[in-house]
Amino acid sequence: QKEVEQDPGPLSVPEGAIVSLNCTYSNSAFQYFMWYRQYSRKGPELLMYTYSSGNKEDGRFTAQVDKSSKYISLFIRDSQPSDSATYLCGITGGGNKLTFGTGTQLKVEL
């Protein structure tokens, strides 16, 4: 079983849609959960960082963690064409080394 699993997509949605991106993980020692956005041939850009189970909101983005199910989500409200990118979940157990999912490629169409 892979440590972090993420549906690679591609996911195509119309502008204004709510987008749901998800990752599952297998290691109970993972405690810190991050979402990154990566444009083609660019570095990952940190979007959200969460520690505990529950929701964290930042503008149009909401990160959700369910440690009991080992399941994390990123919701994007009112999606825009500029949100088109690959979204990576990155998870760590506190030693700071990140384990990434494969990334989900998102396209928001006009």
Add this chain to the structure above:
Amino acid sequence: EPEVTQTPSHQVTQMGQEVILRCVPISNHLYFYWYRQILGQKVEFLVSFYNNEISEKSEIFDDQFSVERPDGSNFTLKIRSTKLEDSAMYFCASVRAVGNTEAFFGQGTRLTVV
């Protein structure tokens, strides 16, 4: 806004040659990392560095690789004898402190081995 900077943005090298990839982490950060992303694949951890020594390394980080912090600002990754399969994007990242796991990434160096 502080950022991690990497140079060069693109490096082409012949197989068997040595390359050095350079990074300037965010100035008050203490933990430094190199990650690799082969085209179409996921971002993979290579090595972490703290207090002037390697704190963790992956199986990928074999004897061909080394890291160094030669001065107070630069953090380098050296590949001694490059192979075709070393072709990838290499990302440097830094973290401010112990337990603060928000990692900030540079824009990457695209290494092409021919």
